[in-house]
Amino acid sequence: MKLFEPLDINGMIIPNRVLVPAMVTRLSGEDGMVNDDIIDRYVRYAEGEVGLIVVEAMAIHGAKAGPLLRISDDRFIPGHAKLTKRIHDTSDSKVVPQIIHFMKIARSGWRQTLDMLSEQEIEKIIEEFGDAAVRAREAGYDGAELHAAHAYTLSSSLSALNGRRDDYTGRTLEGRLRMVGRVVKNVRKKVGNDFPIGIRMLADEYLREGYTVKEAKLIALRMAQLGLDYISLSVGGKFEDAVHTPGEILHGYSGYSGERCMPGDNHPDMLHVHLSEEIKSFINSKGYDTPIVTAGKISKPENAKLVIEEGKADIVGIARGLLADSDWVVKVRNGEEDRIVHCTYCNVCKELDGAHKEVHCFLWPKHARQAPADQPDSDAPIWGADKGGLTVEQADGAATLKWSKAESEVSGYDIYRADDNGDVEIIEAVKGTRFVDRTILAGMPYRYYVRAYNKVGQASVPSENVMIEPALPDYAEAVA
Ligand SMILES: Cc1cc2nc3c(=O)[nH]c(=O)nc-3n(C[C@H](O)[C@H](O)[C@H](O)COP(=O)(O)O)c2cc1C
Numbered sequence: 001m002k003l004f005e006p007l008d009i010n011g012m013i014i015p016n017r018v019l020v021p022a023m024v025t026r027l028s029g030e031d032g033m034v035n036d037d038i039i040d041r042y043v044r045y046a047e048g049e050v051g052l053i054v055v056e057a058m059a060i061h062g063a064k065a066g067p068l069l070r071i072s073d074d075r076f077i078p079g080h081a082k083l084t085k086r087i088h089d090t091s092d093s094k095v096v097p098q099i100i101h102f103m104k105i106a107r108s109g110w111r112q113t114l115d116m117l118s119e120q121e122i123e124k125i126i127e128e129f130g131d132a133a134v135r136a137r138e139a140g141y142d143g144a145e146l147h148a149a150h151a152y153t154l155s156s157s158l159s160a161l162n163g164r165r166d167d168y169t170g171r172t173l174e175g176r177l178r179m180v181g182r183v184v185k186n187v188r189k190k191v192g193n194d195f196p197i198g199i200r201m202l203a204d205e206y207l208r209e210g211y212t213v214k215e216a217k218l219i220a221l222r223m224a225q226l227g228l229d230y231i232s233l234s235v236g237g238k239f240e241d242a243v244h245t246p247g248e249i250l251h252g253y254s255g256y257s258g259e260r261c262m263p264g265d266n267h268p269d270m271l272h273v274h275l276s277e278e279i280k281s282f283i284n285s286k287g288y289d290t291p292i293v294t295a296g297k298i299s300k301p302e303n304a305k306l307v308i309e310e311g312k313a314d315i316v317g318i319a320r321g322l323l324a325d326s327d328w329v330v331k332v333r334n335g336e337e338d339r340i341v342h343c344t345y346c347n348v349c350k351e352l353d354g355a356h357k358e359v360h361c362f363l364w365p366k367h368a369r370q371a372p373a374d375q376p377d378s379d380a381p382i383w384g385a386d387k388g389g390l391t392v393e394q395a396d397g398a399a400t401l402k403w404s405k406a407e408s409e410v411s412g413y414d415i416y417r418a419d420d421n422g423d424v425e426i427i428e429a430v431k432g433t434r435f436v437d438r439t440i441l442a443g444m445p446y447r448y449y450v451r452a453y454n455k456v457g458q459a460s461v462p463s464e465n466v467m468i469e470p471a472l473p474d475y476a477e478a479v480a
Pocket of ligand 1: 021022023024025056057098147149200234261262263295296297298317318319320321349350353359
């Protein structure tokens with residue numbers, strides 16, 4: 001299966017087409033140093049044999065930013081070297097750091113914008129990217145990823161809302177591309193051509209008057225022309241529409257563009273794949289085969305396989321899905337899909353990141369700081385004599401499900417639902433023994449069952465099924 005075939009990215013052979021995109025962990029202190037918790041988080045992905053691990057955004061400069069990794073000085077190299085060694089000693093997973101420059105923000109809501117940067121400051125940023133890439137190479141990373149997405153400096157330069165009026169002018173696409181172009185040239189000068197350099201950019205800003213896939217195609221083409229070794233696509237995550245809470249630092253993921261970037265359970269699966277498909281086919285038609293990474297709710301195995309088989313992208317990015325279950329690759333490859341701890345996109349991780357708190361997953365056992373180590377032989381929970389005793393009651397447009405506790409170690413319960421006699425989907429995971437479904441449409445049959453799972457995803461047999469078919473409301477009957 002193509003998903004599990006290796007891919008050569010400028011000499012970096014990734015063992016499969018699954019990438020864990022950068023995800024800030026907030027496990028580092030304000031000192032920006034790699035510590036044991038950070039190492040444990042990334043070694044988990046290596047144990048899970050993820051093809052390419054992108055280590056969370058790390059600053060190339062010294063600006064204040066709360067708990068955030070840094071690669072802004074040689075004194076950070078030994079920590080990163082320890083991290084890369086541990087990953088390489090664990091499996092064939094490859095690892096790159098995401099290197100980032102961001103501008104200043106204040107609790108008052110004020111933020112520095114691109115047009116406030118002097119030419120000397122831009123020259124400095126270009127140098128800092130090059131120096132950080134050199135440090136990445138010295139630390140034993142397999143390559144580096146430039147962060148040109150979301151609310152940060154390079155993304156602000158590419159943005160249709162870039163307010164500069166000099167050589168980096170936002171009035172032309174060429175002006176917007178100039179800073180990234182110069183960064184790439186300098187990085188290449190400093191690390192050479194044989195060190196893989198990827199970039200993360202936006203396929204759509206999801207901002208009023210922001211750029212969309214129409215220009216993203218052209219930006220991606222230029223990235224390919226610059227010789228970048230992969231293009232990882234994200235969307236949104238901008239400051240322009242962020243919601244400011246007085247007294248707090250502006251969070252780039254608090255507006256609608258932020259919601260698109262880390263879409264919650266209200267959004268459909270694979271909602272951004274059409275963007276990567278369009279961008280990939282465009283650059284391919286221009287003669288470039290730069291690998292394209294897509295991301296955004298692609299953690300169902302059948303979806304990940306489809307994206308690769310149908311050539312909608314070259315690599316699948318699974319962020320929250322791999323946080324929930326870092327052994328996803330091994331389980332899917334071994335045909336053990338039934339043992340996956342399925343991300344429900346509840347976004348507890350996103351909220352923790354926004355609050356600068358240690359990022360963990362709601363689905364992990366209480367107080368766990370990492371995804372639990374896999375135990376394929378552990379006992380799955382079992383139902384008592386009542387086989388789960390699942391009941392459903394409907395009232396006021398909602399269906400309330402109740403069941404009995406399963407026996408042996410239980411981490412949570414997945415709620416499965418089939419709408420209108422269609423496919424079964426997990427609609428929620430809960431820790432308790434009650435769930436209220438407020439998303440039913442009367443007039444259709446719904447079938448539910450529940451499975452209890454342990455901390456490594458071993459699930460009980462399904463409970464008995466329960467069905468409801470709420471009657472159409474009076475006003476709808478008249479027109480039905
Ligand atoms: C807690 C958290 C932190 C994130 N930090 C970063 C980051 O440092 N850099 C980045 O490019 N994207 C970051 N993202 C966005 C993810 O890389 C990814 O694009 C997004 O979550 C959508 O993919 P998914 O649906 O597979 O989770 C973060 C997402 C989450 C949930």
